[in-house]
Amino acid sequence: MAQFRNFRMVNYVVYGRGSFNQLDEILAPQRKGDAPMIFFVDEYFQDQQEFLSRIPLRGKDKIVIIDVTYEPKTSGVDKLRDDLKAEFGTVSGIIGIGGGSVMDTAKAVALMMTNPGSSVDYQGWDLVKVPGVYKAGIPTIAGTGAEVSRTCVLTGPTRKLGMNSDFTTFDQIVLDPELCKTVPANQRFYTAMDCFIHCVESLNGTYLNAFSQSYGEKAQVLCEEVFLDKDVWDDECDEKLVMASYAGGMSIAYSQVGVAHAVSYGLAYVLGTKHGIGNCIVFDKLEEYYPEGVEKFKRMVEKHKIEIPQGITKGLTEEQFESMISVSLGMKPLWENALGKDWESIMTREKLRALYERL
Ligand code: NAD
Ligand code: ZN
Incomplete structure (x- = not known):
């Protein structure tokens, strides 16, 4: 093993109150033909019409509300992946808007869109072999650091362990403090x-x-x-x-x-x-x-x-x-x-x- 860790970082970071409004522009170059962008949104926002209307939907893009009653499970990640594959075949990217739970779910599903098998197979260190689809993280509650980490923590049948890999890090994060205003x-x-x-x-x-x-x-x-x-x-x-x-x-x-x-x-x-x-x-x-x-x-x-x-x-x-x-x-x-x-x-x-x- 190399003596010094050569660690992968997030590719792009935008920071600032209101920076969420720039999302359409940020995503435009990442769109691949008519393959949709999928927005995973924390369930807190499901009735917040004003907020939902600010999500820049184009073409076949879809908002998927993520239930955060429990922390992310491998079974839930596999199901989201299966559903997206059945509905769209392929997607341009996955955007996670929420706390650690939603951001980790977005990371995991983005990886599972291209890596075969179950997410259970990748719980550990450097088991992910190919890059996933494009992924962006947008925290709406602050603290976990999931926006910058190279892991996404999942509870599987035998353990709670992340998919730690260089491919796990987000391609883009949007740090807009305005989004955290409503956290109790x-x-x-x-x-x-x-x-x-x-x-x-x-x-x-x-x-x-x-x-x-x-x-x-x-x-x-x-x-x-x-x-x-x-x-x-x-x-x-x-x-x-x-x-x-x-x-x-x-x-x-x-x-x-x-x-x-x-x-x-x-x-x-x-x-x-x-x-x-x-x-x-x-x-x-x-x-x-x-x-x-x-x-x-x-x-x-x-x-x-x-x-x-x-x-x-x-x-x-x-x-x-x-x-x-x-x-x-x-x-x-x-x-x-x-x-x-x-x-x-x-x-x-x-x-x-x-x-x-x-x-
Ligand atoms: P969370 O994502 O579970 O969210 C906590 C609660 O806050 C939820 O009820 C959610 O609906 C609510 N919420 C989120 N944004 C809100 C907003 N703007 N207004 C009102 N309510 C809002 O909590 P968390 O603490 O951010 O994340 C915990 C998860 O993160 C765990 O699954 C943990 O394993 C994971 N984690 C991951 C890493 C990593 O490096 N990947 C690091 C630490 C923790
Ligand atoms: Zn922690």
């Missing part, structure tokens, strides 16, 4: 804390380097400015948070996440706990690993009167605990980044069990 305060906080936690885990990890540090420090400061320094939420907060998400994603691209993510993956797999809130539930109890980060997090929670669920593992069976522990300890790079090469002697099954019992 609780959800905004949970997803934003995904970004804050990416920064803390990256900055306190053993994989840290100046590349990751530069982005991570800036993203963390932006999160603190909006959640600790400001007293009312305004347009500037959305602008900063959109950039925090981008920079936080860039920070982990060249390092790794840590304890909160490793533990939260176990919760997601066994209990279906969503990524943003799951990270908050775990991070709230990680003072031993990230004392400064957790102290700031608790201040943000208090200032914004956010409820962090407690006692969610109460009453789980022995089997469920064992399964969570196995899923979590399977995330080796995360643990190595967090605790160093000897992580296995530090994070024993017993120690992790005690942590899960506190959640």
Whole structure:
């Protein structure tokens, strides 16, 4: 393996309030004959006629409303792909408009339009062999960094794991802070804390380097400015948070996440706990690993009167605990980044069990 990771980035980025209005112009050169552009849109927007009318539909283009009740599954991705193939044969591109769930779905379906088989076959690292169709990501809630990452996280029959590859990165992203205006305060906080936690885990990890540090420090400061320094939420907060998400994603691209993510993956797999809130539930109890980060997090929670669920593992069976522990300890790079090469002697099954019992 090469000593230094040569990582693929998003090809085009447009930023600015109102930049969504430029979408028609941006997509025009990507249209292939009469093959349609398919717009995957978060279900929140399904009744927002004013917004839907701004989507630049041409010819056979189609809006597909994406149900985000559950995080994306391989079965759902395969079905969307099958439906598009049955209806259109081929498409010019897939545009994901929504949060991490919709953006990841768009990435996955774009890849599956050209790669044979099931998305299950590609959960892992560098298994995707050919480029997908054109794909663009347009976040409407900020924090995951899915707009810049080289993965799309999917829950499959045996594991929750992304399709990590150079082909997974978007060709284009449109960062328009205006689109995030309507996110409810609780959800905004949970997803934003995904970004804050990416920064803390990256900055306190053993994989840290100046590349990751530069982005991570800036993203963390932006999160603190909006959640600790400001007293009312305004347009500037959305602008900063959109950039925090981008920079936080860039920070982990060249390092790794840590304890909160490793533990939260176990919760997601066994209990279906969503990524943003799951990270908050775990991070709230990680003072031993990230004392400064957790102290700031608790201040943000208090200032914004956010409820962090407690006692969610109460009453789980022995089997469920064992399964969570196995899923979590399977995330080796995360643990190595967090605790160093000897992580296995530090994070024993017993120690992790005690942590899960506190959640
Ligand atoms: P989400 O996409 O699940 O959306 C959360 C909620 O916000 C939904 O109810 C949605 O309808 C609502 N919403 C979105 N935009 C809105 C708006 N403008 N106004 C009102 N409501 C709005 O949440 P998320 O936290 O952005 O994404 C979580 C997903 O991202 C998980 O599936 C996780 O695995 C994935 N993820 C991916 C990466 C990556 O690198 N690919 C990184 C982190 C997380
Ligand atoms: Zn995350």
